Amino acid sequence: MKEGLLSFREKVAYGMGDAGCNMIGGAIMLFLNYFYTDIFGLAPALVGILLLSVRVIDAIIDPVMGAIADRTTSRWGRFRPYLLWVALPYVLFSVLMFTTPDWSYHSKVIYAFVTYFLMSVTYTAINIPYCSLGGVITADPHERVACQSYRFVMVGIATLILSSTLLPMADFFGGGDKALGYQLSMGVMALIALGMFLFCFAFVRERIQPAVPSTHALKADLRDVWKNDQWVRILLLTFCNVCPGFIRMAATMYYVTWVMEKSTSFASMFISLGVIGMMIGSALAKPLTDKFCKLKVFFWANISLTLFSFGFYFLDPHATSLILVAYFLLNILHQLPSPLHWSLMADVDDYGEWKTGKRVTGISFSGNIFFIKFGLAVAGAMVGFLLSAYGYSAAAAQQSERAINGILLLFTLIPAAGYLITACVVRLLKVDRDTMRRIQDDLATRRRHYRELADLQQTKPQRLTQTNKE
Numbered sequence: 001m002k003e004g005l006l007s008f009r010e011k012v013a014y015g016m017g018d019a020g021c022n023m024i025g026g027a028i029m030l031f032l033n034y035f036y037t038d039i040f041g042l043a044p045a046l047v048g049i050l051l052l053s054v055r056v057i058d059a060i061i062d063p064v065m066g067a068i069a070d071r072t073t074s075r076w077g078r079f080r081p082y083l084l085w086v087a088l089p090y091v092l093f094s095v096l097m098f099t100t101p102d103w104s105y106h107s108k109v110i111y112a113f114v115t116y117f118l119m120s121v122t123y124t125a126i127n128i129p130y131c132s133l134g135g136v137i138t139a140d141p142h143e144r145v146a147c148q149s150y151r152f153v154m155v156g157i158a159t160l161i162l163s164s165t166l167l168p169m170a171d172f173f174g175g176g177d178k179a180l181g182y183q184l185s186m187g188v189m190a191l192i193a194l195g196m197f198l199f200c201f202a203f204v205r206e207r208i209q210p211a212v213p214s215t216h217a218l219k220a221d222l223r224d225v226w227k228n229d230q231w232v233r234i235l236l237l238t239f240c241n242v243c244p245g246f247i248r249m250a251a252t253m254y255y256v257t258w259v260m261e262k263s264t265s266f267a268s269m270f271i272s273l274g275v276i277g278m279m280i281g282s283a284l285a286k287p288l289t290d291k292f293c294k295l296k297v298f299f300w301a302n303i304s305l306t307l308f309s310f311g312f313y314f315l316d317p318h319a320t321s322l323i324l325v326a327y328f329l330l331n332i333l334h335q336l337p338s339p340l341h342w343s344l345m346a347d348v349d350d351y352g353e354w355k356t357g358k359r360v361t362g363i364s365f366s367g368n369i370f371f372i373k374f375g376l377a378v379a380g381a382m383v384g385f386l387l388s389a390y391g392y393s394a395a396a397a398q399q400s401e402r403a404i405n406g407i408l409l410l411f412t413l414i415p416a417a418g419y420l421i422t423a424c425v426v427r428l429l430k431v432d433r434d435t436m437r438r439i440q441d442d443l444a445t446r447r448r449h450y451r452e453l454a455d456l457q458q459t460k461p462q463r464l465t466q467t468n469k470e
Contacts, residue, residue, distance in 0.1 A: 019196050030159075037387075048380065051380040070361060168265070230351045243378060246375060
């Protein structure tokens with residue numbers, strides 16, 4: 001096999017890791033806001049506070065976890081073992097997060113904060129090493145895009161399983177008790193996620209070692225990573241890229257239920273159709289970037305998303321067939337940049353090693369993971385705050401016209417503005433195709449020289465010993 005190329009099994013196995021994360025993360029994006037307001041019974045504004053407050057703690061936890069992963073030494077590598085060590089706690093806390101205790105309102109608020117915090121900490125402990133793993137299994141830029149494409153196809157499959165079965169399972173397991181239904185359904189999803197993590201651990205390998213291993217203090221690593229100007233810019237891109245989609249996803253259940261006035265079974269089908277569109281978008285990333293620079297593809301995809309989301313606002317929500325087609329196409333466009341985004345993170349990590357002489361993959365990816373979670377929190381909080389501001393009431397038999405308009409804005413125009421901002425931020429990056437070719441060649445030379453120097457240092461004592469004996 002050509003150097004840098006990955007087998008089909010390893011690409012699928014790598015994708016399984018994020019598929020496992022997404023069995024839980026997809027439930028958070030698609031259903032957590034709705035669960036907290038309409039099932040658990042929290043006020044929408046309080047949900048916004050909950051989602052934002054934990055991110056303050058993540059600002060400390062994420063870089064620490066990245067530094068720990070960078071310094072981990074095991075027979076399985078630096079990042080891979082966390083898929084084994086943290087999988088069980090993560091899925092357990094995720095089930096507890098979707099559990100509704102029969103307590104007083106104030107006790108339930110505390111329970112929600114604690115379980116969401118524990119889920120978030122374990123998510124950090126498994127997801128930062130997993131995402132860092134994508135930067136060290138191959139150095140080939142095209143294989144990185146291919147690997148990320150496989151990853152997001154697998155994520156699409158996981159999300160399709162989640163979106164098509166969670167709501168029907170909740171109805172089946174819970175009957176009239178929706179809280180019990182959500183708890184048991186998430187238990188099933190957690191078991192599936194656990195199997196996916198273990199599959200990823202079993203069949204993925206780490207191949208890239210830094211030319212100079214990270215042995216400095218965390219403070220020194222943080223100082224060095226900030227010297228990478230492209231890392232700072234991709235953090236901004238990460239935040240801007242995730243917010244529009246998360247806002248629309250968090251608003252989807254409200255849009256289907258109150259704007260389209262459809263049933264739970266229709267909502268399951270609607271979301272699943274969008275997931276199929278996302279899988280197609282993931283698959284298109286590789287052929288497009290084989291032909292065009294990934295930065296150009298990223299830019300024009302977001303310009304198209306801006307126009308598409310803006311136009312969605314003017315569609316009649318009761319023209320069901322038209323809405324379904326538009327939503328399907330919108331999700332193809334939405335997912336197209338995702339594999340490119342993660343491939344760019346690995347490219348920026350290479351750029352940092354090329355510029356500063358140090359590779360701090362864990363720290364680099366931890367920053368991106370923090371901004372993803374921060375974007376998720378901001379998106380969820382915005383949905384909660386705006387629903388509250390527009391007078392949404394989960395107990396109402398019919399929402400006011402003002403509340404309906406607020407939901408519509410969250411589903412269309414607000415994401416449109418986010419996509420436009422993202423397109424502008426893409427223009428700040430300079431890790432284009434030609435630049436990355438030059439960087440990869442330089443880094444390959446450096447690593448070869450470092451290995452030769454290390455071999456020479458190992459053989460010197462042996463030669464001296466042999467000379468002394470003679």
